[in-house]
Amino acid sequence: MTPPADVGRRQLVLRFLSSIGRPDEAERYLALFRAERPESFAILHVSDALVRAAEDALLVDLRMLAEVGLRPVITMGAARTRAAAAWAARLRDALAPVVPCAVVGPDDVAATVRDGRLALCPLLEPAGDDRGNVDARFDALAALAAALDARKLVFLGRRSGLQPRDGRVASIIDLTTEQAAYLGPDGLTGQQALLLRQIARILDRVSHRLTVSVTSPFDLLRELFTVKGAGTLVRRGSTVARFDGGAGVDAARLGALIEAAFGRPLVDDFTARPARAIYVADDYRGAAVITDAPLAPYLSKFAVTLEARGDGVGRDLWRAMAADLPRLFWRSRAANPITAWYRDQCDGLQRLRIGDAEWVVMWRGLAPAEVPDAIAWCAAAPADFR
Numbered sequence: 001m002t003p004p005a006d007v008g009r010r011q012l013v014l015r016f017l018s019s020i021g022r023p024d025e026a027e028r029y030l031a032l033f034r035a036e037r038p039e040s041f042a043i044l045h046v047s048d049a050l051v052r053a054a055e056d057a058l059l060v061d062l063r064m065l066a067e068v069g070l071r072p073v074i075t076m077g078a079a080r081t082r083a084a085a086a087w088a089a090r091l092r093d094a095l096a097p098v099v100p101c102a103v104v105g106p107d108d109v110a111a112t113v114r115d116g117r118l119a120l121c122p123l124l125e126p127a128g129d130d131r132g133n134v135d136a137r138f139d140a141l142a143a144l145a146a147a148l149d150a151r152k153l154v155f156l157g158r159r160s161g162l163q164p165r166d167g168r169v170a171s172i173i174d175l176t177t178e179q180a181a182y183l184g185p186d187g188l189t190g191q192q193a194l195l196l197r198q199i200a201r202i203l204d205r206v207s208h209r210l211t212v213s214v215t216s217p218f219d220l221l222r223e224l225f226t227v228k229g230a231g232t233l234v235r236r237g238s239t240v241a242r243f244d245g246g247a248g249v250d251a252a253r254l255g256a257l258i259e260a261a262f263g264r265p266l267v268d269d270f271t272a273r274p275a276r277a278i279y280v281a282d283d284y285r286g287a288a289v290i291t292d293a294p295l296a297p298y299l300s301k302f303a304v305t306l307e308a309r310g311d312g313v314g315r316d317l318w319r320a321m322a323a324d325l326p327r328l329f330w331r332s333r334a335a336n337p338i339t340a341w342y343r344d345q346c347d348g349l350q351r352l353r354i355g356d357a358e359w360v361v362m363w364r365g366l367a368p369a370e371v372p373d374a375i376a377w378c379a380a381a382p383a384d385f386r
């Protein structure tokens, strides 16, 4: 028996989403997004250059998302409001034959989405002054994000992220430590600098946890459905607390975090083992456990919750740890996707087989003569998981 056409299409979209990252990631994100209230999933702000130049790509994204039951709220006009109402009407006309949708004001967005329709919400200037008050329009966007309890705000433009002069697209910008550099002479230019300033305003105004990113419609699905993302994530760094000797750490929450992150149960005495220091990010969204080895501090565990993964929490933990510990070594399974990133953080590495798996031993700050001891120590380190 052939399945009904809509089931076939949904399967096709699911398969496509699985193919853009690691197969289990798309499913995990889909489950997370579906667990939200429908109007909280995401707000997509569409630049007018994009509606002019890449409307088709945006329409494909919106159709695919609708196919798996996700209806982002579409806004436009924050940077330039002149044509916002016209663009909204144009998108509605293009979408209407395939996805039920309506052009609505901010107050009607939630009801429209709950009703199963896609909401297109132009950010209009009440006084009709269209160059007028950029701050006020971005503030209206922040107010919409707060009212919907939106989890994500994505700025869609022609470029796949914020790209400094002569640099590559930044994958994460931490406003706390990097805003000044990105707004400086070698930083972002024109509209992108304006956007970064406004994103900082938005994050100041929204009190719930909101992820803000900048990407293009060509990379939107990768940004939404993979841990690595595709585009620039803009955030305020997490707060990292250091617990010397592990004293004061909530052992049960730490254990639960590590088990959930690795998907395996820890050996019974793991949290009772002596630690040199434990770094905890943002209320146990992530943690790093450092133990004392004869040679140097050893990074025994590095973990971030599934929900927070890819949001830069790992980077924050790493920065805090690296500032304290010039000498450090650790090991990671060769197949672990984070091993590629570790490679940029280490001074050197050695691939080796431990038991029946391929591992990579890495170090920072060790003298060449110390490396064999680090490798031998990692090869003999006891298993932490059952």
Ligand SMILES: CC(C)(COP(=O)(O)OP(=O)(O)OC[C@H]1O[C@@H](n2cnc3c(N)ncnc32)[C@H](O)[C@@H]1OP(=O)(O)O)[C@@H](O)C(=O)NCCC(=O)NCCS
Binding pocket: 171, 172, 227, 228, 261, 262, 286, 302, 303, 304, 305, 308, 309, 310, 311, 312, 313, 314, 315, 316, 331, 332, 333, 336, 337, 338, 340, 341
């Ligand atoms: C490893 C782990 C702690 C990273 O935490 P995270 O908060 O997701 O990491 P961040 O978002 O801060 O990303 C840090 C960097 O890693 C990259 N990265 C993160 N996840 C990635 C993935 N799945 N594939 C490729 N790169 C990835 C990011 O792009 C970023 O690089 P950049 O700074 O060059 O852009 C987390 O994925 C985790 O808990 N994994 C399971 C447990 C584990 O494997 N721990 C390490 C064992 S040694």
